[in-house]
Amino acid sequence: MSKFAKKKDGELPAVSTASLPDIVFMLLFFFMTVTVMKDSSVMVKNELPVANQIKKLEKKERVITIYVGSPNNEFQKTFGTEPKIQLNDKFANPTDVGDYILMERAKKSQDLQNFLTTSLKVDKDANMGLISDIKLELRKVNALKVNYTTGSGDAFNNLD
Amino acid sequence: MARRGGAPEVSAGSMADIAFLLLIFFLVTTTIETDAGLDRMLPPMEPPEDEVIIKEKNIFQVLINKDGRLLADDNVLALKDLRAKAMEFLDNNGDSSCTFCKGKKNPESSDNPTKAIISLKSDRETKYGIYITVQNELVGAYNELRDRESMRLYKRTFVDLESTYLDPQTKESLGETEYDELKEKVLRIKALFPQKLSEAETSSSN
Numbered sequence: 059m060s061k062f063a064k065k066k067d068g069e070l071p072a073v074s075t076a077s078l079p080d081i082v083f084m085l086l087f088f089f090m091t092v093t094v095m096k097d098s099s100v101m102v103k104n105e106l107p108v109a110n111q112i113k114k115l116e117k118k119e120r121v122i123t124i125y126v127g128s129p130n131n132e133f134q135k136t137f138g139t140e141p142k143i144q145l146n147d148k149f150a151n152p153t154d155v156g157d158y159i160l161m162e163r164a165k166k167s168q169d170l171q172n173f174l175t176t177s178l179k180v181d182k183d184a185n186m187g188l189i190s191d192i193k194l195e196l197r198k199v200n201a202l203k204v205n206y207t208t209g210s211g212d213a214f215n216n217l218d
Numbered sequence: 219m220a221r222r223g224g225a226p227e228v229s230a231g232s233m234a235d236i237a238f239l240l241l242i243f244f245l246v247t248t249t250i251e252t253d254a255g256l257d258r259m260l261p262p263m264e265p266p267e268d269e270v271i272i273k274e275k276n277i278f279q280v281l282i283n284k285d286g287r288l289l290a291d292d293n294v295l296a297l298k299d300l301r302a303k304a305m306e307f308l309d310n311n312g313d314s315s316c317t318f319c320k321g322k323k324n325p326e327s328s329d330n331p332t333k334a335i336i337s338l339k340s341d342r343e344t345k346y347g348i349y350i351t352v353q354n355e356l357v358g359a360y361n362e363l364r365d366r367e368s369m370r371l372y373k374r375t376f377v378d379l380e381s382t383y384l385d386p387q388t389k390e391s392l393g394e395t396e397y398d399e400l401k402e403k404v405l406r407i408k409a410l411f412p413q414k415l416s417e418a419e420t421s422s423s424n
Binding site: 075076078079082083085086089090093107109110111112113114115116117121175177178180181182183184185186187189190193196197198200202203204205206207208210213214216217 | 230231233234237238240241244245248253254255256257258259260261262263282286297298340341342343344345346347348349350351353354355357358361380381384385386417
């Protein structure tokens, strides 16, 4: 009766799972660093058109976003189905755009205020009338740099 | 026999579960956003002080009606032919002052690329998707011409040159002098074919 009984041969040792947490942490840190928190929920249908002559929108802190599209199902009873403008979690009229831009601009630090871009995320079924109203408001507050944000793909896919 | 004294080891078995939980939380709440789009400058509100007279032939007028049909310089044009037509207009070189142009030197069309203006006008009921397609084709026309000159001068396409220039990491990886050189190149190509794309206000047709 020996104290150290010999292990039986033929049994496979269990695979060590000790490094599993490390692997998962690695993934976790990867996702934490490459992703950005969603700052506002989009309340409008927002199917962006596609284009292929696009430029990347670098530097998130220099961008102000305006969403345009027809309201989602849960808002259609109050706001109808016509495309609307969404500014920060609220539906708005074209005349509110100027104030919104000025407010957002004031929030940014002084040295960035002259380099802001307005990103227009517009549903591809929206009408140009609304867009040109927005553009007019942007010109009034001197926010001239705009980016028509699009997906990437063949631009002719927008037509159908 | 169990050992006395010394704290028992903390089980690390549930560590993986906790980490998974966090991982799933981040996966769900975040989006990998790579926003990209067409950059445009809007015209300033106050008109320029001195009225500049622009000759009719230096303007390439593109109209989009509410059904998405195109009218370019008073001719009906299919959307797929727009890019070629715009390039022909920009590259025309009517007054022979442009040394690198390969256009037809048609006296009825634009004088040179620095004078050529493309004007885009849409109806209030035009679909945004179609407007973007037209914008994309016009920007594409500029990019193709710039690519041609960039290949001739620097053996690299302009699109490639510009995206390296705009990438925030380039400044560190290249060093000061080379970065300035790159900037110089981008600005030079841009000056050869300046992007003069005017977006007029929309009109309602009825």
